[in-house]
Amino acid sequence: MQISPGRGNNSGANHGTDGLKASQGGDPRKGREQYNYEFAESFFSSNDQLNTCALDIGGTLIKVAYLSDHYVSGGGQQKGKTQFLSIKIRGSQNLYVHFFNVNELNHTLAFLIKNGLMRQKIFLTGGGAHKxxxxxxxxxxxxxxxxxxxxxxxxxxxxxxxxxxxxxxxxxxxxxxxxxxxxxxxxxxxxxxxxxxxxxxxxxxxxxxxxxxxxxxxxxxxxxxxxxxxxxxxxxxxxxxxxxxxxxxxxxxxxxxxxDEMHCVMNGLYKLLSVKKSVVRYDLLIKKEVPVQVKLPYEPFIIANIGSGISILLSNGHNKYRRIGGTAIGGGTLLGLAQMILQKVSFEELIRLAAPPGRHSSPGRLSSPGRHSPPGRHSSPGGHSSPLDLTLRHVRPDAACTGAPPHAEHALAASFGHLSNILKMKSVEDEKSIGQAVARSLITMVSFNIGYLLHLLARIHGVRRWDVSPFFWLS
Structure with missing residues (x-):
């Protein structure tokens, strides 16, 4: 391993502001794969910029971004594409994201070095970037x-x-x-x-x-x-x-x-806003992701940066942003509870367990749930609620006078509140089914908490546009 320019599958991320106008063209008939190629191509335009890898060292996880022609697991074995953690760059090259626990820094560096993924330029973000x-x-x-x-x-x-x-x-x-x-x-x-x-x-x-x-x-x-x-x-x-x-x-x-992590989040968001179809929302009627056409001026808007905790930022222009709130219930809560309930489980495994069959998130995109109904009006996307959660239809006789609309029978009433189902699943001892249900309930519980807070802050500050990052939370 010699981390010199031009070696191997060089990866990169341009943190500058010049020459970064994304391509707005492309044949829509070629679908998302072609679009992702054009999007990434606009950010990785030279070999020097591609000679980069990045580590985000947070409070709970270490996120590693690297460029390769295949996904490399933590054990060093090659796997196929992780559909919601890769972006096509050029040719056979993909930008991948891999997760490690925050106490596995030595393992993280060994993973990059052993697999020839270390690059001459390295970017660090998060609290651990200084420590x-x-x-x-x-x-x-x-x-x-x-x-x-x-x-x-x-x-x-x-x-x-x-x-x-x-x-x-x-x-x-x-x-x-x-x-x-x-x-x-x-x-x-x-x-x-x-x-x-x-x-x-x-x-x-x-x-x-x-x-x-x-x-x-x-x-x-x-x-x-x-x-x-x-x-x-x-x-x-x-x-x-x-x-x-x-x-x-x-x-x-x-x-x-x-x-600085927040500076990177805001700069990255503005770069994504210059890319066609990079912002999507989940349409509750057709139950699909729908691209949102961004109309300028985009400001003001708020964004929830989901890490171990949640920071919510209000932007009134490029490089004009401030923190307006947050919550301690975030990714750290999710992974901590998952470790206690499911024992040894990685973040990637947790996301896979929670995802409904055939549904995967798409990287390189921002979710824009601001046009949705407030959280709680509907179940999880696609109606794939967890059997461990209590929904409004289970308590409809007791909730007849609450003003809840008749069509909201799948609205979440209580996370992990369906005790009879919990006891049934424990007696059957189907570990896979229990794992899927627990993962879905945990993510729904944390996501709804974030959604409620976003909705309230948006109302307080008179903001109609709000975004969530990273996107795979909504998978």
Whole structure:
């Protein structure tokens, strides 16, 4: 594994704002597959941009996005396409998403390295992007050194030079992989590459690692200073021919950036809004996803970012957004309860269990439920309610005076409230059926809570457009 440009199935995500106008054309007769190809093509337009992978380290899960010609499971075995977790890019290449528990960071990095999915550019988001920033960089660089040197153990890394650009918040580091001493008993010129080096630049968002091949120094050279030499670069010299970064020797082997999660969510949403048919709603009459034609101006709108908890943002324009609410009942609640009830179950398995037969969500889209009726008026999409839930038809005699419409007999009355069915299923001991019912009830319970909160906040702020991300929640 050499994380160099142009190697293998390079993946990428452009976080810039220029040159990102998506293609609005395409033959509609070719369906969703052709559309996804055009959508992704507009975001991944060069090999340099494709040389990227990304990790979102949240409170409950680590989400990994990578580009490959096949889906790779956690055990390293190839699988067919995961229909709701892949987007066709070009040719046989697909963008895949894989999930790990938040305590499996080592396993996550090993998964990327072992399967040749690590790339030269890595983007990190989520709370863990700051907590594990150095650890991830150090682990990747040391693994790269082991492969390049052909050895089986790690060696210390030493910083000989580093340049910090305050304008771009980029730290460029020149590293030498050597032993603890040089021939003749002389010490290294530089300081050990430790977390303290990155902590010296708390505002740094991007770290660029240059690896210098080993050289045997002449006797009498070098001493171990207490601080690595670095130079702050102002805007006038950054990126030019005289930039101090040009003086760094060695090969650029890694560029790791940590990004603000909410900023990425809003930027990604605006990019999706420029793509035809990227916003869909679920039509309750025909029970199908229907593309929504986005009419400008799109603002104001609110979006629910579903993670371990839920953050709800109000946008009044590009880069003009603020948090207006949230709830602690979110993805962390869902997965935590699932682990307690179903024992060892992954997030992907939970989504598959809950999905009705033949129905899968589509990645790269935003759901726009703002035109739906308020939550609770209907059962889950397609009428596939869980047998563990109590619906209005079960309590209709007691609810005759509540004003509920006659056609709302499948409306959810109580999550996990159908005790008689629960006892029947427990006596039968059909593990698969129980798992499907529990998964569907859990997702319905959490989703309805989010829907109610979204509906109320939309009414409070006078907003008629609201979105939910990620989309596969509505599967």
């Amino acid at each position: 594990f920033f150095f650890y991830i960089i150090d682990r990747i660089v040391k693994q790269e050194v082991i492969i390049r040197r052909g050895v089986s153990e790690e060696c210390p890394l030493w910083v000989s030079k580093c340049h910090h650009c305050e304008t771009t918040r980029t730290l460029s580091v020149e590293l030498h992989p050597r032993g603890s001493s040089l021939p003749g008993g002389h010490t290294h010129e530089g300081v050990p590459f430790t977390k303290a080096v990155l902590d010296s630049f708390p505002a740094c968002e991007t770290v660029r690692i240059y690896l210098v091949r080993e050289k045997v120094k002449q006797e009498g050279e070098g001493s171990l200073p207490s601080k690595a030499p670095y130079q702050r670069v102002d805007k006038s010299t950054d990126g030019g021919d005289n930039s101090p970064e040009k003086e760094l020797q060695g090969e650029l082997i890694l560029q790791c950036s940590r990004k």
